[in-house]
Amino acid sequence: MASLSFQLIGSNIYANLSASSNGKSKVFRKKTGLSTNPKHWGTKQSKKSKKKLVDLTKPKMANAKETKKKLDKLKDDVLTQLNKDYAKGIDVDGDWLQFFIDKFFNRLKDKTHTLTYQIQKAIDHAPRKKIRTKGGRFKVGLSRGRIKGIEQFKTIVERFQIDHLKGKKIIVSKIDKEIIKDFENWLFNQDYSVNYVGKQLANLKSILNDIDDIKINIDPSKDIQVISDNKKPEEIIYLSFDELQQIKEADISTNYLNNARKWLILGCHTGQRVSDLLRLSIDKIEMVRGKRVFRIVQQKTGKAVTIPILPEAESIIKGGFPYTLSHTKLREYFKEVCKIAGIDKPTIGRIRQNGKHGTTIKGLYPKWKLIGTHVCRRSFASNYYSSIPTPILISVTGHSSENMFLQYIGKSEEDLAVQMFDYIDKIPQPKVLKLLKTKKNQN
Numbered sequence: 001m002a003s004l005s006f007q008l009i010g011s012n013i014y015a016n017l018s019a020s021s022n023g024k025s026k027v028f029r030k031k032t033g034l035s036t037n038p039k040h041w042g043t044k045q046s047k048k049s050k051k052k053l054v055d056l057t058k059p060k061m062a063n064a065k066e067t068k069k070k071l072d073k074l075k076d077d078v079l080t081q082l083n084k085d086y087a088k089g090i091d092v093d094g095d096w097l098q099f100f101i102d103k104f105f106n107r108l109k110d111k112t113h114t115l116t117y118q119i120q121k122a123i124d125h126a127p128r129k130k131i132r133t134k135g136g137r138f139k140v141g142l143s144r145g146r147i148k149g150i151e152q153f154k155t156i157v158e159r160f161q162i163d164h165l166k167g168k169k170i171i172v173s174k175i176d177k178e179i180i181k182d183f184e185n186w187l188f189n190q191d192y193s194v195n196y197v198g199k200q201l202a203n204l205k206s207i208l209n210d211i212d213d214i215k216i217n218i219d220p221s222k223d224i225q226v227i228s229d230n231k232k233p234e235e236i237i238y239l240s241f242d243e244l245q246q247i248k249e250a251d252i253s254t255n256y257l258n259n260a261r262k263w264l265i266l267g268c269h270t271g272q273r274v275s276d277l278l279r280l281s282i283d284k285i286e287m288v289r290g291k292r293v294f295r296i297v298q299q300k301t302g303k304a305v306t307i308p309i310l311p312e313a314e315s316i317i318k319g320g321f322p323y324t325l326s327h328t329k330l331r332e333y334f335k336e337v338c339k340i341a342g343i344d345k346p347t348i349g350r351i352r353q354n355g356k357h358g359t360t361i362k363g364l365y366p367k368w369k370l371i372g373t374h375v376c377r378r379s380f381a382s383n384y385y386s387s388i389p390t391p392i393l394i395s396v397t398g399h400s401s402e403n404m405f406l407q408y409i410g411k412s413e414e415d416l417a418v419q420m421f422d423y424i425d426k427i428p429q430p431k432v433l434k435l436l437k438t439k440k441n442q443n
Contacts, residue, residue: 040064145300250341260333262322267376274373338368
């Protein structure tokens with residue numbers, strides 16, 4: 001059970017919080033900012049020695065009594081907030097204690113009221129945050145992919161402050177509809193896609209919704225409109241079965257590119273994000289009813305998936321499992337492999353100019369230039385869509401709904417209707433009987 005006590009060191013009063021942090025009992029000590037004369041208080045016997053200590057529960061002078069009132073109120077406020085934060089899955093530490101001491105005495109520095117401070121706070125608490133699941137239960141901790149998304153959002157906000165606000169930090173309590181619109185327009189001026197802009201607006205909404213200790217002058221749910229735009233089918237980049245065969249037959253002599261080719265083909269037949277693809281290995285293989293499968297828990301979503309090892313994937317495994325490398329290197333090598341294989345059909349897409357934070361330019365490019373690590377999952381979903389039922393594909397790719405899956409591969413309701421006819425054509429049809437015409441009764 002958590003407790004808060006006070007201790008006099010010299011003439012300074014410290015707060016000692018005994019609480020659970022990361023599953024372990026710890027004591028955090030922070031200055032309260034108050035000082036007092038030791039002679040104005042009673043004493044108590046030390047439990048560890050015969051030395052007498054100042055007892056801050058026994059004031060002898062009027063000023064000491066006023067100090068005790070403040071300490072009692074501080075204790076009540078901190079323990080009340082502690083219980084609230086425990087219920088939200090927020091873990092406590094020394095910084096947490098110092099924040100609420102400063103808040104109690106109205107000493108909060110401006111930095112705690114800034115948007116970037118609150119974003120960093122969300123990042124720090126992310127591994128311990130409680131999230132309600134569809135079944136009404138809770139899971140603890142955001143996924144690694146989600147945390148990375150928040151970190152990227154913080155970087156974007158910092159760039160917005162430098163570029164648009166001339167270095168001025170955004171104060172949470174001063175966020176209004178105008179600054180939200182300025183942020184949205186700035187994002188579009190960076191030539192980010194509609195969906196990427198929408199993702200950053202969603203991040204802003206999420207951060208503001210989680211703040212409960214600072215007054216916010218807008219309603220994030222109403223005043224921040226998240227936008228999205230489905231990609232046109234011709235803008236969905238994937239490798240067809242014919243192109244994958246072209247890559248298999250390409251004359252590649254260097255070891256590192258051959259290794260990348262193995263990952264590319266394996267990825268296009270297992271349907272995983274690169275973070276999960278590079279974790280596949282021999283020891284992840286199991287037998288299920290006589291069939292070989294990979295069993296993994298996806299890093300981004302935390303979903304457990306079973307991946308059938310299809311013949312193309314099996315041939316890669318038998319030839320020797322590829323060795324792992326960084327995501328960045330793999331993306332670079334995928335482009336080289338596709339260039340050598342002649343994957344150069346003029347294709348509509350976007351390429352980022354001038355490094356990591358440069359703008360993306362939409363245009364017509366040789367297809368190999370548009371190939372990234374994400375091509376594996378999209379190729380698997382697109383190529384097998386017409387031959388494997390969608391629910392089975394979703395169980396492998398890990399999409400949360402059929403609608404998201406169809407958007408991912410650029411399919412529409414019309415495509416579903418056509419696919420239904422394809423299935424119907426494969427079903428043996430009963431003989432169609434002609435209706436007999438009935439003669440009209442004649443009087």
